[in-house]
Amino acid sequence: MSRNSLNYCKSSTEDFKECANCEKKAGWVAVWANLSLAIFKGFIGLLSGSQAIIGDALFSFKDFIASLVVVIGVKVSGKPADDQHPYGHGKVEYVALFFISVGLLISTGYLLVHSAVGVWESFHGVGTTPKLVAFWAAVISVFANYKLAQYLRCVGNRLQSPSMLANARHNHSDAMSSVMVAVAILGGRFLGLQFLDPLVAVIETVALLAMSLDMLKEAVKGLFDSALPANKVEQIEAVARLVPGVKKVSKVVARHLGQGMSVDMTIKIDPSLTHEEGYVIVQHVRESIMAALGNHTTVHIVFEPYLP
Numbered sequence: 108m109s110r111n112s113l114n115y116c117k118s119s120t121e122d123f124k125e126c127a128n129c130e131k132k133a134g135w136v137a138v139w140a141n142l143s144l145a146i147f148k149g150f151i152g153l154l155s156g157s158q159a160i161i162g163d164a165l166f167s168f169k170d171f172i173a174s175l176v177v178v179i180g181v182k183v184s185g186k187p188a189d190d191q192h193p194y195g196h197g198k199v200e201y202v203a204l205f206f207i208s209v210g211l212l213i214s215t216g217y218l219l220v221h222s223a224v225g226v227w228e229s230f231h232g233v234g235t236t237p238k239l240v241a242f243w244a245a246v247i248s249v250f251a252n253y254k255l256a257q258y259l260r261c262v263g264n265r266l267q268s269p270s271m272l273a274n275a276r277h278n279h280s281d282a283m284s285s286v287m288v289a290v291a292i293l294g295g296r297f298l299g300l301q302f303l304d305p306l307v308a309v310i311e312t313v314a315l316l317a318m319s320l321d322m323l324k325e326a327v328k329g330l331f332d333s334a335l336p337a338n339k340v341e342q343i344e345a346v347a348r349l350v351p352g353v354k355k356v357s358k359v360v361a362r363h364l365g366q367g368m369s370v371d372m373t374i375k376i377d378p379s380l381t382h383e384e385g386y387v388i389v390q391h392v393r394e395s396i397m398a399a400l401g402n403h404t405t406v407h408i409v410f411e412p413y414l415p
Contacts, residue, residue: 133262137174137274140255141167144248151244157237158222159288159304160244162311165215166284167248169318170277172207177274205326211319219312225305236295237304245289252282284311328363335361335368343370346399352376352388354413369405370396378412385410 145167152161256278263271287310291303335343344356358373374392376385393406 133259133271134174134178137255137259137278138171138178140251141171141174141278144251145171148244148248151241155238155241155244156235157241157288157292157304158218158225158308159291159311160237160241162218162222162308162315163245163248163281163285163288165211165218165315166281166311167252169211169315170274170281172204172211172322173277174274176204177271201326201330204322205330208319208322208326212316212323215312215315215319219309219316222305222308222312226302226309229302229305236301237292239292239296242289242292242296245285245292248285249282249289252278252285256282287311335363342399343372343396346395347372347374347392350388350392350395352380352384353392357411368400369407370400371407372396373409373411375413376410378414 145164148160148164148167152158152164256275259271259275259278263275287307291307294300294303340359340361343361344359347353347356347359353374354377355375356372357375358371360371362369372392374389376388380388389408389410392408396406397404
């Protein structure tokens with residue numbers, strides 16, 4: 108092997124390590140940045156009396172949760188099974204997501220009602236105009252979310268990470284939300300359109316309620332081991348049938364198990380084969396399915412004689 112080839116291999120290995128470190132760092136950057144934005148905007152919202160900036164704070168808190176769930180998924184749910192947790196730790200993520208989504212639904216529902224009352228009051232001359240500090244907080248949020256989205260998109264593209272790219276899209280949408288907040292504050296302060304601030308808060312909370320419901324559905328699906336889609340089951344059957352010695356796949360029950368999947372399968376083999384030969388075929392089927400679905404898949408296989 109030439110020196111240039113050796114240098115290339117070394118460079119590729121270093122790049123891989125750098126990418127892996129960048130993925131870990133980017134996850135925590137997203138967690139702390141979104142939490143800081145949520146606390147900052149929540150404080151400014153209470154200080155300024157802006158319902159829209161409080162709604163924007165909830166958006167950042169939702170992003171904090173999404174980022175934290177990704178980190179939990181990498182750090183905790185990826186741990187191997189042990190004596191105390193024979194099925195692994197995959198449901199930790201969904202337990203956290205369940206309680207957090209319920210909390211978001213309650214807080215967002217309260218803000219929605221409060222904001223709707225604010226819109227009604229503003230049209231009857233009762234509403235108040237938020238302080239200008241809320242505008243500057245929204246401007247800071249636009250800039251911070253935009254830069255964070257750029258950073259996460261760069262890391263996500265480099266690592267081909269769907270979760271990182273999803274977080275980048277969340278922060279980009281939050282930047283747009285903060286633009287709406289900034290416009291609402293200016294409209295209330297300089298054009299006398301006091302209804303804009305609570306109206307933007309209503310729009311934000313309706314969107315947040317939909318997102319929170321999606322999070323809750325995802326959590327329930329993970330906790331209750333929902334069945335895999337039909338096309339995934341067909342893929343599993345096809346993989347098993349390709350293994351030499353498998354005459355027929357008579358039963359497949361596949362479900363989500365935390366972050367991973369669980370497959371229960373019955374295969375038919377030639378009745379003239381010995382038990383040891385059947386066991387070898389089962390091992391090949393198991394390895395093939397795990398190669399296709401990932402190491403977080405649990406596979407239980409029973410073999411029976413094929414009697415046409």
